[in-house]
Structure formats: C-alpha cells, structure tokens
Amino acid sequence: MARILSGIQPSGRLHLGNLIGALANWVKLQDKYESFFMIADLHALTTGYMNTKQMKENIFQLAVDMVSSGLDPEKCTIFVQSDVPEHCELNLIFSMITPLAWLERVPTYKSKIDELKDVDLGTYGFLGYPVLQAADILIYKADVVPVGQDQLPHIELTREIARRFNNLYGEVFPEPKELMTEVPVMPGLDGRKMSKSYGNTIAISDPPDVIEKKVNSMVTDPARVRKSDPGHPEVCTVFAYHKIYSGGEIESIGNACRQAAIGCIECKKGLASKLVASLKDIYKKRLELEADRSIIEKMLAVGKEKASVIAKQTLLDAKKTMGLI
Numbered sequence: 001m002a003r004i005l006s007g008i009q010p011s012g013r014l015h016l017g018n019l020i021g022a023l024a025n026w027v028k029l030q031d032k033y034e035s036f037f038m039i040a041d042l043h044a045l046t047t048g049y050m051n052t053k054q055m056k057e058n059i060f061q062l063a064v065d066m067v068s069s070g071l072d073p074e075k076c077t078i079f080v081q082s083d084v085p086e087h088c089e090l091n092l093i094f095s096m097i098t099p100l101a102w103l104e105r106v107p108t109y110k111s112k113i114d115e116l117k118d119v120d121l122g123t124y125g126f127l128g129y130p131v132l133q134a135a136d137i138l139i140y141k142a143d144v145v146p147v148g149q150d151q152l153p154h155i156e157l158t159r160e161i162a163r164r165f166n167n168l169y170g171e172v173f174p175e176p177k178e179l180m181t182e183v184p185v186m187p188g189l190d191g192r193k194m195s196k197s198y199g200n201t202i203a204i205s206d207p208p209d210v211i212e213k214k215v216n217s218m219v220t221d222p223a224r225v226r227k228s229d230p231g232h233p234e235v236c237t238v239f240a241y242h243k244i245y246s247g248g249e250i251e252s253i254g255n256a257c258r259q260a261a262i263g264c265i266e267c268k269k270g271l272a273s274k275l276v277a278s279l280k281d282i283y284k285k286r287l288e289l290e291a292d293r294s295i296i297e298k299m300l301a302v303g304k305e306k307a308s309v310i311a312k313q314t315l316l317d318a319k320k321t322m323g324l325i
C-alpha cells in the first residue's frame with residue numbers, strides 16, 4: 001500500500017474551508033493509503049512564536065477536530081510533529097545542503113511576509129519552513145502528499161532536496177508526488193476567501209446557535225434592499241453555500257430568489273439548518289472527546305510510537321549513507 005503524509009498547523013479551530021479543503025479528503029484517503037496525518041506544531045511556531053501559551057490546547061483541539069471529522073485512529077496514524085524529534089535532526093541535515101536561493105524564491109516566503117504584517121518573519125526559522133516540511137515528508141519516505149495548490153512549491157522543493165541528498169551521498173529518499181485536492185471554493189462570511197486571518201470563518205466546532213448567528217451575518221446580494229426586489233443568487237455568499245449544502249434544492253432556491261418569492265432571512269434560516277445538520281455528528285463526537293481527554297492523549301501517544309519507528313530508521317539510514325555513523 002502506498003504511503004501518504006500530510007500535515008496541518010494547530011493555529012486555532014478548524015473551519016469549514018479546512019474541512020472541505022483538506023480533512024474530508026483525508027478521510028477518504030485513509031482507506032486507500034497507509035496514512036500519516038501530522039499536527040505541525042513546529043511549523044506553527046514559525047509564524048506564532050510570539051504566542052506559545054495556547055499551543056498545547058490548540059494541539060488538543062486540532063486532534064479533536066481531526067477525529068470528530070472522521071479520521072479513524074484504527075486506520076491512520078495521527079501524531080504531533082514535535083513528539084518525533086527525528087524531524088528536527090533531519091531538518092538540520094537538510095539545512096546544510098539546501099541553497100539559500102532555493103528558499104528565497106519559494107512564493108509563500110514573500111506572500112506570508114506581506115500577509116502577516118504584525119509578525120516579524122525575518123527569522124531563520126521562517127525561511128527554513130519548507131526545509132522542515134521536506135524533512136516531515138521524506139523521513140516517512142511518503143509516496144504521495146495530499147495538499148492544496150498553495151503547497152505545490154513546497155513539494156517541488158522537497159523533491160529537489162531529496163535529489164540533492166541522493167546525489168551527494170547515495171540513494172535514500174524517494175521523490176514524493178503531490179496529490180492535489182480539487183475543492184469547491186468556500187467563501188467566508190464576508191464573501192472573501194474563508195481564512196482565520198480575515199475573521200470570517202465558521203468553525204466546525206461552532207455550536208448550532210453560533211452557526212445561526214454567523215449565517216445571519218453573511219453578506220447577500222447588495223442590490224436586494226427590500227424583500228420585493230428580485231435577487232441575484234450568483235453574487236450572493238449565502239447562495240454559494242447552498243450550492244455546497246443544499247443538493248437538489250439549489251435550482252428552486254435560485255429561482256425563488258430571482259423571483260423575489262423568498263426573503264433573505266428565510267433563505268439564511270434554511271442554510272443554517274442544513275449546516276447545523278451536516279455538522280451534527282461532528283459536534284456530538286467532539287463533545288465526547290472533550291469530556292474525556294485521555295482518549296486523544298492515548299491516541300497521540302500511539303501515533304508518536306508508530307511514527308517514531310519509521311522516523312528513527314530513516315534517520316539512521318541517512319546518517320549511515322552520509323558516513324556519519
């Protein structure tokens with residue numbers, strides 16, 4: 001069975017964009033691949049180093065989000081990056097052979113610096129972000145890495161680092177392939193891309209009353225001032241959600257809007273109840289896992305053991321091949 005590895009940063013509650021964009025896909029993949037899903041706490045430090053007090057709780061909450069969304073610890077390995085310190089050692093080895101120019105040209109390097117104006121990202125660790133990611137992937141000799149479009153340059157760099165290592169010292173690391181996730185765009189409450197940094201998210205852990213409030217605050221067709229004005233669903237964020245959550249009813253909702261047969265308040269009510277219904281099982285599972293923290297703690301301890309066995313072996317191979325031991 002081919003092996004996959006992917007990771008996600010513990011930087012706050014997961015939102016619907018993460019669920020549709022990554023997690024729902026991982027849930028499907030866990031049946032087809034030997035799967036490793038990592039909570040990338042060290043990567044979270046690259047942009048969150050100023051505020052580390054929440055880290056432990058964020059890791060726990062992310063693990064809860066992952067399991068309640070359908071990742072099954074019987075089928076896949078869920079672990080915390082810093083629990084397997086071999087990642088750091090391989091990162092250090094890779095840092096010796098990675099030219100600075102490779103890192104400076106990674107598009108996320110400049111774009112994140114522009115995006116996160118209130119964090120000083122002029123650090124050694126942040127420049128090295130993709131090297132650590134390469135270590136995450138290559139230490140498991142992953143065949144495939146499921147990621148979104150924005151991560152492609154990191155996978156490309158991972159292949160380059162693998163190639164450079166293999167050329168310099170000998171064949172240790174297979175070159176991984178990306179598995180691009182095709183996903184519908186999930187707009188945030190304000191119509192922009194759903195993102196924690198915009199504060200426009202619906203968290204998958206939001207209770208029903210919060211979901212209702214958030215849906216009520218969503219932007220609609222700005223030209224529809226009165227209920228009697230015909231609407232333009234194609235420009236409405238609420239309608240974009242209906243497309244994902246209302247299945248076969250989508251046409252009738254669109255027509256009702258265009259003919260001013262339905263008001264926005266009613267339309268939002270309908271959406272809120274569909275969202276709440278689709279998140280119901282996740283929410284229930286989350287309450288269970290929060291009530292007994294030992295379930296997640298045990299799962300992460302098992303994950304650490306399973307991941308460590310492979311990581312230790314690969315690191316040993318790498319050091320032997322280099323002639324270090």
Ligand code: TRP
Binds near residue numbers: 133145
């Ligand atoms: N950089 C990834 C992101 O922000 C997270 C990540 C860390 C990752 N290590 C990884 C993804 C290894 C895939 C493989 O989404």
Ligand code: SF4
Binds near residue numbers: 224232237
């Ligand atoms: Fe949007 Fe629904 Fe209002 Fe039409 S009726 S503008 S689809 S919220």
